[in-house]
Amino acid sequence: MTAGEGSPASDAELVELLRQNGIVLELDDLEALLDGVLAAPEGEDSLAWTALVSENPSPELVRVFQDLKARRRSAGSKKRPPIAERLAGVRAAMAERELDGFFVPRADEHQGEYVPKRADRLAWLTGFTGSAGIALVLEEAAAIFSDGRYTLQLEQQVDGAHFERLHVTEQPPAEWLLEKLPNGGRVGYDTMLHTPTQVEALIQALAPGGIELVPLDDNLVDHAWSAQPPAPLSPAIPHPLEFAGRSSEDKRAALADDLAKRGAEAAVLTLPDSIAWLLNLRGADVPRTPFCLSFAVLHADGALDWFVDKRKVTPALARTLGNSVRLQDPDALGAALDGLGARGAKVLADPGSAGIWFFRRLAAAGAKLLYAPDPCQLAKACKNPVEVAGTKRTHERDAVPLIRFLAWLDREACARADSGNPITEMEAADKLHGLRRETGKLRDLSFDTISSVGPNGALNHYRVTEETNRPLTRGEFYLVDSGGQYSDGTTDVTRTLPIGEVSVEMAERYTLVLKGHLALGRQRFPKGTTGSQIDALARQYLWQAGLDFDHGTGHGVGSFLSVHEGPQRISKVPNSIALQPGMIVSNEPGYYKPGAYGIRIENLEVVEEIDLPGRERPLLGFHTLTLAPYDRRVIRLDLLTGEEQAQIDAYHARVFATVGQHLDEADRTWLAAATQPLA
Amino acid sequence: MTAGEGSPASDAELVELLRQNGIVLELDDLEALLDGVLAAPEGEDSLAWTALVSENPSPELVRVFQDLKARRRSAGSKKRPPIAERLAGVRAAMAERELDGFFVPRADEHQGEYVPKRADRLAWLTGFTGSAGIALVLEEAAAIFSDGRYTLQLEQQVDGAHFERLHVTEQPPAEWLLEKLPNGGRVGYDTMLHTPTQVEALIQALAPGGIELVPLDDNLVDHAWSAQPPAPLSPAIPHPLEFAGRSSEDKRAALADDLAKRGAEAAVLTLPDSIAWLLNLRGADVPRTPFCLSFAVLHADGALDWFVDKRKVTPALARTLGNSVRLQDPDALGAALDGLGARGAKVLADPGSAGIWFFRRLAAAGAKLLYAPDPCQLAKACKNPVEVAGTKRTHERDAVPLIRFLAWLDREACARADSGNPITEMEAADKLHGLRRETGKLRDLSFDTISSVGPNGALNHYRVTEETNRPLTRGEFYLVDSGGQYSDGTTDVTRTLPIGEVSVEMAERYTLVLKGHLALGRQRFPKGTTGSQIDALARQYLWQAGLDFDHGTGHGVGSFLSVHEGPQRISKVPNSIALQPGMIVSNEPGYYKPGAYGIRIENLEVVEEIDLPGRERPLLGFHTLTLAPYDRRVIRLDLLTGEEQAQIDAYHARVFATVGQHLDEADRTWLAAATQPLA
Structure with a gap:
């Protein structure tokens, strides 16, 4: 909406308009509702929230709503007080309760990977916006702990004058506490944000130092955070x-x-x-x-x-x-x-x-x-046949923007790099997002796209920012890990591709990662087999070369739900949950050379029963959902067995047969070449 | 000693003889000592026990000792009372303690795989001599539980009129108890024979039925077992x-x-x-x-x-x-x-x-x-360099009798079968034992040899008896799993070989088992990797065909100690113990077709550090200790990759280079042929 379209409605006019539309809502209630809407994410459909007020709002009403929302946003946007003031507020609340410390975890009361604005206490208190971390506030000291993915981000976002910035496994919070409170003490935590498993571990770790964990049924940050957003409101x-x-x-x-x-x-x-x-x-x-x-x-x-x-x-x-x-x-x-x-x-x-x-x-x-x-x-993890059919449909649909994106990159990346106007990580991510939108079915991305080139690809959970935005440069690997939310399913796919010519080592290691990905993907296994039992299949070729990767090989994926779900998992960490028909898991081995490049190849697979003649056990295997070519330019044929070649060729043929028909001629031609038999 | 060599010494003569040899021992003490000796196994050196009496006994004294031992054995051998009487004895003891039931596990107070005669209460009470089982005695009922390996043996050895014979996982003891004691009750157990882990599980399982577990510091079987042997006495x-x-x-x-x-x-x-x-x-x-x-x-x-x-x-x-x-x-x-x-x-x-x-x-x-x-x-599991050198020496030594045995079988088995005087499983086991003795260094077998042909090979823990003793027959697989105890190490090796021509399926499945064995054997892995993480490598080819085997892939092995030791294990069951340099593990995938044949291929491997150029992680791998050829007659070359062929050829070349020189010409010629390159 542009400024000229009309002046903002007065309060009286607004109430009248609502009444005309059969909506009985006081102005206060509407404002509170809008604050909740503003505390929720905007999403692909910026008008979806209006369903909270009216099932079928008139265009005029929608215009007024949007206007109101914009006004409310400006009214609500206050500058956060400086860190020192925020910390002082928490410390004052601590003193009131006679506490020597207080835990501020990233988690909300649902232990979610994404937390609503209201619950992002860690970001408010410290400035750190990473997806995993915990802070500890003591009277005279404070620290924030995160993992290796976020070392750099901690340094960039968190002021070292106020917080020690520590690695959570190298110096765990409990150890830090024992050191800082040598004579014991009372440390509070919000009982909604910590699970019994977590609390039990902390009690065990802290007991020898005489540190008492004090359960609190409220959160001390909330007392200090005057402009804390309300709980988010979005239509269910x-x-x-x-x-x-x-x-x-x-x-x-x-x-x-x-x-x-x-x-x-x-x-x-x-x-x-x-x-x-x-x-x-x-x-x-x-x-x-x-x-x-x-x-x-x-x-x-x-x-x-x-x-x-x-x-x-x-x-x-x-x-x-x-x-x-x-x-x-x-x-x-x-x-x-x-x-x-x-x-x-x-x-x-x-x-x-x-x-x-x-x-x-x-x-x-x-x-x-x-x-x-x-x-x-x-x-929930064991998808029913309707959900499996939905996710197959979703993946066929989502393959189109991804393949269009890969074709675009192949056509443009080197030329743009050579012309001095290179594609950047951010532009690439936006391009892919736009292509997904063009399906007309995208409800949201399933996570923030990882669009990374060169050394950024070696950062496992890299998210591009203005500061880190790197141009796609000849001789580097570009790694893109992305996915969409659709009504019939959730996608998550990673491809790694060379910008121009890359080194022999890079192609060799791409091939080792691919061999593991293929081995896992083609493996059949008896009923009762867990993800931890088959994890090594994806690592065996890397291990053989003395290499490995430091993340799980596969996570569960929801059906238009979370892109990371349990309880199954393909990982080194023992997991007692057997893979079962209908479970969707990712198959995503990788290799990361710090400061140089990253490789990851990811398909989603759905577990299916296999009716093999002569089988003596109830047998399961994977059906690959994701449809996008591997990059033949960096596949080292001499490192592949005949079985692996045949597996790639069959998959590529399937990709072309399924997706080719939905592409325009240029992209179809590109895909035909990209999916030609290897030999 | 023959009867004519002298009449038994009188008691007075004996005491005099002892005194002459500087041994001050009353006759009673000597008899008690002999009872203890008789309660221990005889072993390879039937005179070793005399060290309990004298460090350097004269030949005459040894003769007298042996004589005395024989007399004591005859005196001690009493007929066991009938089962009904044994059960009645235990029930009487139960009644005295006001117990409704009593547990009789196979375990002794050391939770050992082998138990001394004194502790073999389960065998005494039920007749069952298998290595795993537990009995439950109630006032009116009794049951014995074991696993699938022993279903047949239970039927043969245990009288169904007195004991229900049950499968321990299909109908666990706790479930049986809950069914038999619907109104609750008091069930006793010997606190020395059950671990807290076991008791905890039983308490949890029985509590809902109001069944109380009553700890006893003695064993009710001991009260009923009048001729219970004493604790074993052997020289430490x-x-x-x-x-x-x-x-x-x-x-x-x-x-x-x-x-x-x-x-x-x-x-x-x-x-x-x-x-x-x-x-x-x-x-x-x-x-x-x-x-x-x-x-x-x-x-x-x-x-x-x-x-x-x-x-x-x-x-x-x-x-x-x-x-x-x-x-x-x-x-x-x-x-x-x-x-x-x-x-x-x-x-x-x-x-x-x-x-x-x-x-x-x-x-x-x-x-x-x-x-x-x-x-x-x-x-203990992480062998030091001296132990590793010892086990390598042991394996080189133990390879000689094994290869002589394989050569003998190859020369004799078909001819003997055709002549109507076939080699039997028992004869084969004895032959191998004899060849091991000829090394002059054998201290004991490391377990009872599994010598099995045809359908007997499909019984996982088969031990040949007079009743089951099967002739080696053309068209069948012969499976031999055996090992020796030597002062410098413990061996455990399995080879499977065809008697004459076997079916295409048998060769194909032999090759699938071999491929898994090779994959595990050649796998390198980063420090921190556990046996459960790599177990599937040995199963992958079987799984691909819808086949599997129902035992672990590898167990730890001692250094002149137990042939089964922990804490490491290569198995489907999660195990948190990382493989570490110096650990010895078996690599023994198998395949068993009930009623038809069994295949198992087993080498021992020692974990070693691998100094691979370019490795990015501390890297470990296996050095194969066992030296004996696989059977080229049943290796399907068309199912092998080039890497697998090369791996077999290199191993075979090593076997010949190491062991060939210790064989006579005929056996060396045989080994040369058996270890020729495959292609």
């Missing part, structure tokens, strides 16, 4: 059966049956993807993942109490939920747990993902606790 | 530094240091191989493993209390032990633990291997328990 909408494949009633009945069998009356659900899956709903409270932040209690009769801000629940969703899903005020959660406790109910809660607040509250009220994994997670 | 002798490579003082000092660092004053040692390793001693109390059964308490100052029957401690050993190893009466063990408790000491004990008796006694006395793995196990 139905995830229709054509995508979900199974009704919420059916899912709840199955889980309830299992609860009953285990003698439990109820299960506490704190993971937003569990609730989204169980209720067949999607939201937009955090970026990149279509969550609706809320809590729930599932009962052994299949009924569910959903503790959610009712403003988020769109009429369309409300119509699908049915009577046995009871909308409850978020503030009623504690009392509901007390009620379970009062009748001595046995309640399941997940010590690995739920805040210890739940366990303390339930135990205090008299409930019997059943410590067990969130029961939705495994059920 | 030094394991000299030339084989051990490291002094006991040094080992104890290192472990003591570690104990002190963990704030512990002492560690309880219950595993006989731990004590053998730590004190550099060997014994012969059980078959196949040169153990001396005893307990020990290691103190944080490096001193050790050794609770052992002093009659076992030979003067030669006593001279090596030094002052800080204090010989204690076995009966003094409880009081020693009480002493630790009385001063509130922190004591390490291994809940996975020590009887719960230790934990209960220590806790009752006031000790603080440190639950941790037996500290000797990991240290």
Whole structure:
């Protein structure tokens, strides 16, 4: 909207307009709602939020809404106080509670990878915006801990005068505390943000030093953070059966049956993807993942109490939920747990993902606790046939922008580099995003695109910024790890490609990574096999050369949900969850040469039953979802076996046969060449 | 000795003869000692036991000893009462304690794979002689549980009228108990024979049914077993530094240091191989493993209390032990633990291997328990350079009888089969044993030879008996898994070979097993890698064909100690112990077609550091210890990659170069042909 289109509506005019449209909402409520909207991410559809006010707003109403939102944004944007002041505020709250320290983790109360603005206390307090970290505030000292991915970012974003910037495994918070508080002390933590598993480990580590962990049912940062945003508000909408494949009633009945069998009356659900899956709903409270932040209690009769801000629940969703899903005020959660406790109910809660607040509250009220994994997670991981069909469709659709992007790069990158107007990492990421948008189906990216060239590719979780934005340069590898959220699925794909000629070593190591990726992808395995059992298949050729990579080989992927989900995982870390039909996992070995280049090749695979003649065991294997060519320019044929060549050729043929028809002629010609048999 | 050589000495003559030889021993003591000797296995050297009486007995004295032993054996051999009577005895003891049931596990108080005759309560009570099982005796019912290996043996050895014969995982003891005691009850167990880990699992499983586990500090079977043998007596002798490579003082000092660092004053040692390793001693109390059964308490100052029957401690050993190893009466063990408790000491004990008796006694006395793995196990697993050199020597020596055996089979098996006088499994096992004896260095077999042909090969832990003894028949696979104990090491090797022509399928599956064995054997891996991470490398080709095998791929192997040792393991089961230089592991994938044939190929490998140019990680790999050809007649060349062919050829060349020179001409010619390059 441009400034000339009309002057802002007055308050009176606005209320009148709302009334004309059948919306009974006080101005205060509308403003509070807009603050919530502003605390949620914008997303691909900048008007989606208007569903919170009206199911079918008139264009005029939409214009007014947008205008109001813009005004509210300006009104709300306050300069943050300096770090010293923020720290002083937290320290004042500590003093009031007679605490010597306080933990400020990155996590929110859902232990999410993405947290809403309101919960990003770590960023507010320290300036650090990385996705993993924890700060510790003491009276005279403070420190922030993150991992190797973020060493540089910590240095750039966090003021060393206020915070020691430390590596979380080299100098863990507990060790630092023991050193700083040699005579013991009382250190507080917010019980909503720390799980029993985490607290248990801290208690064990701190006990020898006489340091007492003090559970707090509020957060000291919140007291100091005057302009803390409200909880995010985004429309919670139905995830229709054509995508979900199974009704919420059916899912709840199955889980309830299992609860009953285990003698439990109820299960506490704190993971937003569990609730989204169980209720067949999607939201937009955090970026990149279509969550609706809320809590729930599932009962052994299949009924569910959903503790959610009712403003988020769109009429369309409300119509699908049915009577046995009871909308409850978020503030009623504690009392509901007390009620379970009062009748001595046995309640399941997940010590690995739920805040210890739940366990303390339930135990205090008299409930019997059943410590067990969130029961939705495994059920959700095993996609039903409708979801599998959806994700196959999604991947065919998402292959088009990716292949168009690869063709564009091949045509442009060297020429642009030579002309002195190189493509940059940022431009490339934007280009790919735009091409995905052109599908007309993109709901969001599934994560911030990793678009990296040269040494930036060796930084495992690199995200390009204005400061680091590097031109695509001849002789370097360009690595792009990206994905989209679509109603029928979630994609995640990595390709690495040479800009012009690269070194012999680079091609050799590309081929070693590829050989591992192929070995894992073609492996069949008996039912019962876990991801940790097959992880080494992807590393064997790198290991043979004395090389390795320091991340997992594969993570679970949701169905229009989180791009990282459990409980399965292909990794060195032991994992007891067997791979099961319908599970989607990534297959993404890599190799990273610090300061030089990074290689990663990633497909998503869905686990399928294999009906092989002569098999003696129930057999599983992978069907590759991702459709995009490997880069033949850096495949060293002399390092491949005949089996590997045939595997690449068959895959490439499939890519062309499936995607070629959806491309224009130029791109189709490019793809035909890129997918020609190797020999 | 033949009957005519002399009449048995009278008691008076005997005492006189002993006195003449400077041995002051009452007749009663001598008889008790002989009973102990008879309760130990005989071993390769049937006179070794005489070291218990005299360091250098005269030939005459030896003759008398042997005579006495024979007399004592006849006197001691009583017919066992019928099963019903044995069961009645146990039930009477149960009634006295007001128990509804009693557990009779196979385990002894050292959780050993081999148990002494005295501790083989399960065999006495039920007749079952397998190496894994547990019985449960109730007032009106009884059951025995074992695993799939022993289904047939259970049926053959155990009377179904007295015992239900059950599969331990299909119908676990706890489930059976819950079913038989629907109203709850009291079930006793011997605290020496069950570890805290085992008891904890049972308590958890039984609690819902109101079944109480009652700890007993004695064993009800012992009350019923009137002719129970005494504890075994065999000479405990030094394991000299030339084989051990490291002094006991040094080992104890290192472990003591570690104990002190963990704030512990002492560690309880219950595993006989731990004590053998730590004190550099060997014994012969059980078959196949040169153990001396005893307990020990290691103190944080490096001193050790050794609770052992002093009659076992030979003067030669006593001279090596030094002052800080204090010989204690076995009966003094409880009081020693009480002493630790009385001063509130922190004591390490291994809940996975020590009887719960230790934990209960220590806790009752006031000790603080440190639950941790037996500290000797990991240290022992990492062989020092002297031990590694020893095991290499052992394997070169042991290769000679094995290759002579393979050559003999190749020359004889078909001819004998055709002549109607086939070689049998038993004859083959005896032949191999005899050839090993001819090395002049064999101390014992390292386990009972698995010599199996045709369908018997498909039985994983088959041991030939008179009843099952099968002739080596054309068209079948012969599988031989065997090993020897030598002063400088322990061997364990499996080869599978065709008798005449075998089917295409058999050769194909032999080749799949071999490919997995080769893949594992040649794999390099970064420091920190565990055996469970690389297990799938040995299975990948079988899996690809829908096949698998139901045992671990590799176990640790001792240095003139147990042929199965931990803590490392190559297996599907997650194991957190990284493979480390000096560890010896078996590499033994297999394939078993029930009712038809079995294939297993096993080498021992020692983990070594690999100094590969360009490596970016500390790198480890395997050096193959075992030296014996694979069977080229059943290797399907068309299924091998060039890398695999080269690997086999290089190994075969090494086998010939190393062992050929120690063979006579006929066998050398045979080996030359068997180790020719494949192509």
